[in-house]
Amino acid sequence: MPAPRAPREAAGIAERTAERLVALCEELEDTDLRPCPRVDAAFGELVQLCCHPPTGCTATVLERVAPHIDRLRGLSSSGEGLMEHYWAGRIATAADPGAELERFPYLGNYLDLVRLELAALTAVGHATPRRVVVLGSGPLPLTGLVLAARHGAEVLHVDRDPAALDSGTSVAEAVRIRTRSLCADVSSTVLPTDLTTEIRRADLVLLGALVGADAPAKAAITARLAAAAGPDTAVLVRTAAGLRTLLYPQVCPADLPGLDVLLEVHPRTDVVNSVLVARAPR
Numbered sequence: 001m002p003a004p005r006a007p008r009e010a011a012g013i014a015e016r017t018a019e020r021l022v023a024l025c026e027e028l029e030d031t032d033l034r035p036c037p038r039v040d041a042a043f044g045e046l047v048q049l050c051c052h053p054p055t056g057c058t059a060t061v062l063e064r065v066a067p068h069i070d071r072l073r074g075l076s077s078s079g080e081g082l083m084e085h086y087w088a089g090r091i092a093t094a095a096d097p098g099a100e101l102e103r104f105p106y107l108g109n110y111l112d113l114v115r116l117e118l119a120a121l122t123a124v125g126h127a128t129p130r131r132v133v134v135l136g137s138g139p140l141p142l143t144g145l146v147l148a149a150r151h152g153a154e155v156l157h158v159d160r161d162p163a164a165l166d167s168g169t170s171v172a173e174a175v176r177i178r179t180r181s182l183c184a185d186v187s188s189t190v191l192p193t194d195l196t197t198e199i200r201r202a203d204l205v206l207l208g209a210l211v212g213a214d215a216p217a218k219a220a221i222t223a224r225l226a227a228a229a230g231p232d233t234a235v236l237v238r239t240a241a242g243l244r245t246l247l248y249p250q251v252c253p254a255d256l257p258g259l260d261v262l263l264e265v266h267p268r269t270d271v272v273n274s275v276l277v278a279r280a281p282r
């Protein structure tokens with residue numbers, strides 16, 4: 001068994017990790033965040049460091065990096081959107097869109113995340129969902145595409161950004177996966193009737209990690225989802241834990257009084273997001 005780290009050594013590792021995270025933040029702020037070798041390398045290192053930090057330093061690093069958390073999350077969210085638009089364009093215009101999709105570097109993460117989410121649903125007694133609503137599906141809606149193509153689900157993609165929805169539809173058409181789409185802002189105080197109808201009929205409503213900037217925003221959104229949900233609708237809320245909260249907003253079961261949270265899953269693999277499986281109170 002390795003000897004425990006001396007406190008001074010552990011503090012030094014935490015200090016260097018925090019310094020590196022801030023340096024990566026500055027490096028990314030010096031770019032336009034569009035995919036290119038420099039941006040890809042900086043995001044790659046940032047994600048790797050947040051997913052697999054040195055053992056035992058998470059609390060100290062989070063304390064040190066706290067003043068930069070909004071900058072880091074902003075960069076991650078903008079970078080993810082730009083990367084998805086870039087890859088969606090590549091896939092939609094490729095001679096062989098299916099082969100181009102296979103080249104997307106994070107495809108494996110989506111396959112792993114969806115498998116984990118379906119396993120989490122199974123663990124609380126849900127069958128594989130047949131009707132799914134994905135909220136905040138984005139320009140490259142891989143979650144919905146994987147659920148439709150590999151698990152036979154009928155998928156509705158929802159996004160407030162018409163350009164993201166158009167991009168997602170182009171990808172789905174290019175790879176010949178049938179999905180539907182609806183433009184709506186799920187943060188609005190009243191959800192459109194066509195969306196509430198879809199939510200009521202769905203087996204699963206999935207709230208993307210970037211929908212709702214913080215826990216209070218997610219509490220308000222999920223309270224409205226709970227009001228619209230049918231008796232058998234599962235609600236899956238993507239979140240983050242540990243240093244991964246530098247990349248995505250964090251939300252805990254206690255932050256969501258409008259839902260009954262049944263299960264909380266925190267991967268320690270390359271899957272970045274944690275998952276809360278919930279339902280409307282009965």
Ligand SMILES: C[S@@+](CC[C@H](N)C(=O)[O-])C[C@H]1O[C@@H](n2cnc3c(N)ncnc32)[C@H](O)[C@@H]1O
Pocket residue numbers: 077080081084135136137138139140142143158159160161164184185186187188208209210211212
């Ligand atoms: C960058 S994409 C990434 C999705 C990511 N692949 C995932 O699985 O979470 C996030 C999308 O969420 C959408 N979004 C954010 N807030 C939203 C809201 N309140 N209502 C609808 N869509 C929203 C954005 O327009 C964006 O297209």
